[in-house]
Amino acid sequence: MDKITKSALMAYALSDEGAKLLVTKMPEVNLDTLMICQENLLKAIEFVKNPENNAAGLAAPQIGVAESWFVMKHGRDQSVVTVINPVIKGCMGSKQHVESCFSELLPARVKRSKTVTVSYTTLSGQVWCRIFETLDGLDAQVFQHEYDHLQGILIAKRGEVIKKE
Numbered sequence: 001m002d003k004i005t006k007s008a009l010m011a012y013a014l015s016d017e018g019a020k021l022l023v024t025k026m027p028e029v030n031l032d033t034l035m036i037c038q039e040n041l042l043k044a045i046e047f048v049k050n051p052e053n054n055a056a057g058l059a060a061p062q063i064g065v066a067e068s069w070f071v072m073k074h075g076r077d078q079s080v081v082t083v084i085n086p087v088i089k090g091c092m093g094s095k096q097h098v099e100s101c102f103s104e105l106l107p108a109r110v111k112r113s114k115t116v117t118v119s120y121t122t123l124s125g126q127v128w129c130r131i132f133e134t135l136d137g138l139d140a141q142v143f144q145h146e147y148d149h150l151q152g153i154l155i156a157k158r159g160e161v162i163k164k165e
C-alpha cells in the first residue's frame, strides 16, 4: 500500500490476501531486531493524524503488515501513540457502542469493557519503553477495537452487524 487512504484500506480488506490477514492473530514484534517496519508505521501515524480521515486508530494488519502493533489517538490531547505488543491485563464494567471500521463495510453494535488495564511498548524519543496504564472512555474503547485487530477479530465477529435499511 502506498499512501494510506480510506478507499485503499477497504480495497485491501476486500482482497483475498487482506481478508485472510484480518482474521489472523499477529505475531509479536521482536524489539531486539526491530522487525517493525518504520515506513509502514509512519504511514499509519500520518493517516490517523489527518483530520480528513476521522480515524481513532489503525492496526498493522489493516495495511497488510503481519506484526502486533497499532497506532491510536490517546488522552486529553488526542496525540497519536504507537502501541507495540499490547496486553490487556484487566478489565472492568461493560458498555455497548456502535463502531465502524475502515476494514469493514457495515458498522456493528459491540460490547466493550468500560476500563482496561493494559501494557504495551512504545517509542519515547529514541528509546523503547514499556507502559502500564488504565484507560477509560474513548481510549479504552479504541484500544480494545485495535487490540481485537491483532487477535484477528473484526467487529462483525465481536458484535452484531447493523444492516442498512
Ligand SMILES: [Zn+2]
Residues within 6 Å of the ligand: 100, 101, 102, 103, 145, 149
Ligand atoms: Zn477496525
